[in-house]
Amino acid sequence: MNGIPVLTLITVLPIVGAAIALVAGKHARAVALITTLVALALALVIWTQLPADGSIGLIEKAAWAPSLGIEYKLGVDGLGALMLILSAIVALMSVDAAHRVHRQPGLYFGLVLLLEAGLFGSFTALNFFHWFLFWELSLIPAFFLIKLWGGSKRGPAATQFFVYTMAGSVALLLAFLAVFLSTGSMDFIGLAQMASTGALEQAVTAHLGPITLWLAIGVLAGFAVKVPIAPFHTWLPAAYAEAPSPVTMLLTGAMSKMGVYGLLRIALPLFGAQIAQIRTPLLVLAVLTIVMGAWAAVVQKDLKRTFAYFSVNHLGYCLLGIFALAVPAAGAAQMASQQAALNGVILQMFNHGLTAAALFWFVSILQARSEGERGIDAFGGLRKPAPVLCGLMGIALFSSLGLPGLNGFVGEFLIFRGVFPLAWVAATVSILGLLITATVILTVIQKVFNGPLPQKWATFPDLHHGERMALAPVIGLMLLLGLLPQLIVDTVNPTVVNLLAHWRF
């Protein structure tokens, strides 16, 4: 872009914002609002500058530590740029929602902005070292946001979150160490090229023996924790429930996408053949994630935990799509299915981010009006005193359910459209998950919005003007993308074609 290092700019911006927020005291939220707004504008600019052929563009390079294969190399394609927009939107929503942080606002918003920087950095990095730096960087602010501002059981929740993710990171690191030892490179593009000709596996086998499958498993383990994939998800409900709701928005809306993104940017390109080898067990895990997540949501009594399991369930569809498309030697018909599935996965990443963040925003609004209540049974009949709140939250819930016409539908539809021909058993069992979540969502709507209105909520305040203005664009976007998914698909599809052309299963 005329030589302006816009990807570096968008990563540095929140770091600078964080430094200012730290010393800004009670003005920290304003600093964070401005920073996240500018970041969103930058992300949209990046979206318009992508190469038309779906390849990775806007590349920025500089020497860093060549003897270790470390290079400063950034770039985005449709996938990366979409994730930048999503992170920017979710960060803005999170700052917007966090208007009740009275304790150490400077530190709080500083950490939020650092987390945003971590997201931007990991979605633009094209070198393992650089990527890993930001992958870990995002972990630290997330830990402290839970630990310092979380609910009553925040200590164990934060530690569990940290330990799980860290263990996954070590597996990732060791696997990449082996890749570096064999190839002398940490460059994602270069390694993906090697993998597409089979040279990567040859190099690993020549240097270290036949352990490529184990390296694939190590890399998968790192992402499995972050997404999460069952049975590595156990940290998630506690972390999502104990984190303050605006932080949960970031965790589920944007951070969980780091894992899915990693699968698409690193695991599939480098270890496609190995993933194809273990495709069946991986599909079983994906289906387990979907069904188990949905089923666990049924028995929850706490809105945040319910929505947390929704996240497990919804990201399970992404996993289903990703693992299903790992078919060796796909024919023309199968390739069309792969394209549909991958388009669906990327759309689902964005839509889930938007919807899940909105749902937790509504929880924080409910909590703010009820002295922290978040039990499903604690409310009732709210549609009478607060019709606008219930209406908008209803839209978000239906989006989560996957109602046609709202954003949630398109992604899931495309995933199932693609997965069915490729792995019909997995697709069929996964439909069960759709049904279960639908019943849970209807139950939530029934219990919270309808039913008898308890006396104490008779004067439950509706959304005030400022909240309506803040939420309107989010709900509007859900409707818009439900009706015009091509706003995203038109840019993402070339990337999908380009990615699939380079992957070798």
Add this chain to the structure above:
Amino acid sequence: MSSIGTPNSVSLLAWTIYLSFAGALVQALLPKGKASLSRWLALAFAGGGLALAVQGFIAGMGQGRTVLVDLPWVPSMGVHFLLAADGISRVLVLLTGLAAVAGVLFSWNIELRTNEFFAFFLALIGGVYGVFLSYDLFLLFVFYEIAIVPKYFLIAIWGSTRREYGAMKLALYSFAGSAMVLIGLLAAYATAGSHSTGLIDLAHANLPVSFQMWCFPLVFVGFAILAGMWPFHTWAPTGHVAAPTAASMLLAGVVMKLGAYGCLRVAMGLFPHGMDPWGFAFAGIGSWRDVFAVLAVIGIVYGALVALVQTDFKFVIGYSSVSHMGFVLLGLMTLNQIGVTGAVMQMFSHGIIAGLLFAIVGRIVYERTHTRQLADLEAMHLAKRLPFAAWAFVIAGMASMGLPGFSGFVAELQVLIGSWKANPWWTAAAGIGIVVGVAYTWRAMQKAFFSDAPHHAHPHEAAEGNHALAAITWPEVTGVVMLTAVSLAVGLYPRILLDTIEPAVRALLAGGGQ
């Protein structure tokens, strides 16, 4: 001797030694009761040393080895006052300069016999500079001994928990190590039959392989004791805990590096064939190299596991040093370019990070709370009452865990890569050490600063907990910022050091290239 380089502006590095000893002398002569003057003088001398070290580091970029001074000393024995610096020396001298300045800053509150304290402190620093710059074995050994004596007094006079025990244990271990080194060096001198104690001359003396086979382990272990090699590490935790803050900073920061440096420069440099295979193998161990690599790995894992269960905050850091120094020794035993480079990086990195950790635990926290028991600290809610200390420890802890972006990551990464090339099992075991390292750092951080334990959980705390803690002072802030910035700079841009270390390691590994 001209074969080893020509003097140039790097030769100012020699003045780091003279300046430090001059500083020690000035402090010793200072009249009593001039604590403030003594502090500023100490800062000036340490700062001067750092300035010289930086100047030498920059001037030396892109250069090989440079002779700084070469004067005959005891001609009949071939002893020279020979100082020289290659990339490894320049990096470690830089580390010493940084540790010295940080040490003075974190000793700003010493009121007892201030000038004597700084006299010992500067003498120790001078000795350390000397070791890193000596290219004559006799001279190196003299400086090595000079570094031990002030350490004893620093701990025995200004220390805390069981200080005399800790000081004596440390001195005995050090002297035992020195004795082993001395025997080995005398034997080498006699066997070589040369009339020079110069490191280069001895390296070229073609010592018989059978001689190297027994002399290498002797000298290596002698030095490795000071580097905290398991099972000779036990002096380190007790010594660190007993020492006053500045002394534990120097102990972990630079003195342990003297041992590792000796292993690399002297043991490995003079007796490279001592690491050759024995010709038979027992349980996969077929050479002294395997033996020491395995001991290093045990140290990494053992130190980390022991750190995980400590109840005293300073012991956690003490054992973490054992674990991190294990990476240095493992890196040395890889005998490949990347592993040995990683070992030198780790020496620098650990020097900075351990110094920072000891400063936070010993000076910033202990001097205010008067307890190092994690259980007591848990009830004090230090994250609220000492936010600066809490966040400084978070950053230092992240660096110590080896998170990317900090110097420790690059260093440990290189060691892991190097050891994988040598023997993947070493890497796997060291990887466990890293995971445990995350756990113990996190545990200590949680307990000491971010605990949710209720107030007054301990009766002992009721008295301590209520009064306000003294405000953070400027020397503390300066020290923390300086050390953090260095670790970050090296972590984000490792070439600052790599470009200097790599050629030196290459020359050293090429053999005969002492």
